[in-house]
Amino acid sequence: MSDHRASDHRLVASRFGGPEVIEAEPLADTPVAAGKVRVRHRAIGVNFIDTYHRTGLYPQPLPAPLGVEAAGVVEAIGAGVAGVAIGQRVAYMAAQPGAYATWADVDPAILVALPDAIDDETAAAVLLKGVTVQTLVHGCARMEAGQTALVHAAAGGVGRLMVPWLVAIGVRVIAHAGNADKAAIAHGLGADVALDCPYGELAAAVRAATGGEGVDVVFDGVGAASWEASLDSLRPRGLMVSFGNASGPVPPTSPLELTKRGSLFLTRPRAFDYVATGAEMDAAAADLFAMLEKGKLGVEIGLRLPLDQAADAHRALEGRRTTGSIVLLP
Structure with missing residues (x-):
């Protein structure tokens, strides 16, 4: 962990606007709070909702954190948390942004354990979109x-x-x-x-x-x-x-x-309303991972960029210059 501390940071929108408002802020090396889990990010998903948080379409206090999904490894566990292990591979999607960072402290209820068959980049590229699809198709539209x-x-x-x-x-x-x-x-x-x-x-x-x-x-x-x-x-x-x-x-x-x-x-609809409990999230993620493992779905990562080039990722996304998913790498 000490190898990361000097460069740990997060990206925020310093004001609402275009991709140029995205700036870096240092992350303080503080102990993980009780009831939280620190996840060291290995890959971070980029989604259109990130642009809504950046522009203020979905307003939040400034400076506005960005990013709602990531995959990585459990690095530290706060007091009172059970069922999670140091070194465990996990992914998450969060209603509150903050995933554009080298690490994040999150509620363990939103963590999904990653199967060996799902690598970090795939998980970051697919979790939010895949759970969104699962909830839209089955929970919302109930397609047959x-x-x-x-x-x-x-x-x-x-x-x-x-x-x-x-x-x-x-x-x-x-x-x-x-x-x-x-x-x-x-x-x-x-x-x-x-x-x-x-x-x-x-x-x-x-x-x-x-x-x-x-x-x-x-x-x-x-x-x-x-x-x-x-x-x-x-x-x-x-x-x-x-x-x-x-x-x-x-x-x-x-x-x-x-x-x-x-x-x-x-x-x-909003996907988070269909996965409002840990059990609902686990069921939706299991459905997604089963589709992936059976070969029913393919995941194309159309663009990989360093975390600090998130502004370029937003430009590519909003300009519809990509196909598939965009992943940021810390």
């Missing part, structure tokens, strides 16, 4: 074999897991991506139909692919740009799952917009 789903940003970090997950349980997937190359990736992941048309043409294309009916469920992490197309792609009594704002927050919408499209259902 024979149903149809439209998946936006199908070649992105979440999309690359959601498409094959849905296919694995027998759902017919219509994928949408930002260009032809990304649509080809979605098709390779198992999507029955892969589109890259403008949003203004998307609903018509979806209806053409479903015999005019529309899909049972739309999974939309894009937000403002795709909002109208998503609603117009649903069958009557279909479910709109809006789970992200990659293009900006969705516009104010009257409930009558749902009525006139056939009594649609709308939800804005």
